[in-house]
Amino acid sequence: MRLVRAGTRNLFTILQTLGVTPASKRLLSQNADLKRTALYDFHLSQGAKMVPFAGWEMPVQYKSGISEEHLHVREHVGIFDVSHMLQTRVVGKDRKAFMESMVVTDIEGLKDNQGTLTVFTNDQGGILDDLIINNTDKDFLYVVSNAGCADTDLAHMKANEAKFQESGKDVKLSVIDTSLVAVQGPGMVSVLQPGLDFDLKTLPFMTTTEGKVFGVEGCRITRCGYTGEDGVEISVPHSGAEKVLTSLLSSSQDSVKMIGLGARDSLRLEAGLCLYGNDIDATTTPIEGNLTWLVSKSRRPKLDFPGAQIIVDQIKNKPSKRRVGFVSSGAPIRGHAKIFSEDGSELIGETTSGCPSPSLKMNVSMGYVKTPFSKNGTKVKIEVRKKMIDAEVSKMPFVPSKYYILK
Numbered sequence: 001m002r003l004v005r006a007g008t009r010n011l012f013t014i015l016q017t018l019g020v021t022p023a024s025k026r027l028l029s030q031n032a033d034l035k036r037t038a039l040y041d042f043h044l045s046q047g048a049k050m051v052p053f054a055g056w057e058m059p060v061q062y063k064s065g066i067s068e069e070h071l072h073v074r075e076h077v078g079i080f081d082v083s084h085m086l087q088t089r090v091v092g093k094d095r096k097a098f099m100e101s102m103v104v105t106d107i108e109g110l111k112d113n114q115g116t117l118t119v120f121t122n123d124q125g126g127i128l129d130d131l132i133i134n135n136t137d138k139d140f141l142y143v144v145s146n147a148g149c150a151d152t153d154l155a156h157m158k159a160n161e162a163k164f165q166e167s168g169k170d171v172k173l174s175v176i177d178t179s180l181v182a183v184q185g186p187g188m189v190s191v192l193q194p195g196l197d198f199d200l201k202t203l204p205f206m207t208t209t210e211g212k213v214f215g216v217e218g219c220r221i222t223r224c225g226y227t228g229e230d231g232v233e234i235s236v237p238h239s240g241a242e243k244v245l246t247s248l249l250s251s252s253q254d255s256v257k258m259i260g261l262g263a264r265d266s267l268r269l270e271a272g273l274c275l276y277g278n279d280i281d282a283t284t285t286p287i288e289g290n291l292t293w294l295v296s297k298s299r300r301p302k303l304d305f306p307g308a309q310i311i312v313d314q315i316k317n318k319p320s321k322r323r324v325g326f327v328s329s330g331a332p333i334r335g336h337a338k339i340f341s342e343d344g345s346e347l348i349g350e351t352t353s354g355c356p357s358p359s360l361k362m363n364v365s366m367g368y369v370k371t372p373f374s375k376n377g378t379k380v381k382i383e384v385r386k387k388m389i390d391a392e393v394s395k396m397p398f399v400p401s402k403y404y405i406l407k
Contacts, residue, residue: 078259106296125307184231187254216240228271272396
């Protein structure tokens with residue numbers, strides 16, 4: 001497998017991080033029953049390298065390579081096809097209570113067209129998935145969750161829907177069948193604004209609206225993303241998705257490129273954002289995952305969400321481990337590397353994700369350590385190929401976020 005231009009980062013390692021194994025690549029070569037987004041042919045026309053991911057054939061990179069794609073998003077504008085993610089609509093007068101019964105965040109308190117990141121939890125306080133819930137002004141909640149958990153998320157919500165309906169509550173869940181594209185980077189406003197029928201200045205981070213996008217009606221535009229850059233996600237009818245992309249790519253306002261899953265992973269890592277299944281899972285709580293801010297203060301005394309007692313106890317008394325970031329030089333640090341105290345005498349944790357940072361020209365990673373070792377600046381050693389690498393606990397995000405927030 002050839003090297004990608006991201007220091008010593010290897011495409012095979014990226015595929016492993018994303019859950020693409022040699023076995024799944026063989027399945028692809030055998031014409032496995034993988035789903036394709038409405039933009040599949042468009043990706044091929046753009047020179048995409050397609051790989052199996054979460055049951056879909058998705059672009060991992062295009063002609064310029066992962067490192068160049070990564071830096072392009074940091075400097076200009078990148079477009080991601082994220083149509084494989086699960087989009088759902090929740091209606092009914094009890095829709096907010098329905099979602100609150102599964103997540104840790106205050107949904108009742110969301111204003112019209114305001115959204116929030118949150119997590120589904122289990123009875124042990126573990127994270128079943130992370131998701132975004134938007135309270136639209138159209139009397140429904142617009143929910144987006146991860147492709148890798150789509151089947152289990154939908155089953156989880158449907159089971160809870162049945163319980164609510166059996167108890168006489170008014171709630172109804174449906175899947176939204178549209179394309180979903182993310183437009184990310186410092187030039188996003190300049191290339192997208194000419195195609196909108198509203199002013200992006202009125203759409204701050206984590207808010208949503210409906211509108212036309214380059215003449216395509218029925219679009220939902222949400223200011224959010226997975227890169228740390230200013231950006232939006234656009235839910236667009238399948239029939240209009242290619243028109244939106246070609247209009248953006250032909251922009252004369254800034255350079256726009258298609259971006260694959262490989263750069264999406266390194267961008268989110270620099271932004272300190274979790275990848276479900278790697279950095280958070282059903283065995284880690286929001287507090288251990290350094291996501292305490294997701295647990296709304298108004299929800300804590302009520303203990304009315306799955307695993308509430310465990311989660312609130314950890315807020316009060318601190319958990320035994322925490323997710324932290326690391327910076328290092330030398331050999332890149334990936335997931336599942338053992339973390340030791342500075343003198344190497346004590347095993348204190350394990351990494352969950354890592355890569356050479358194209359933006360910082362150093363290695364960044366994250367993982368879980370015993371809480372006494374979680375303070376920023378703590379020196380540790382991380383084992384890579386039976387060699388000890390010097391690393392330091394670092395504040396995240398590694399690269400400052402550039403979200404558009406009204407002041």
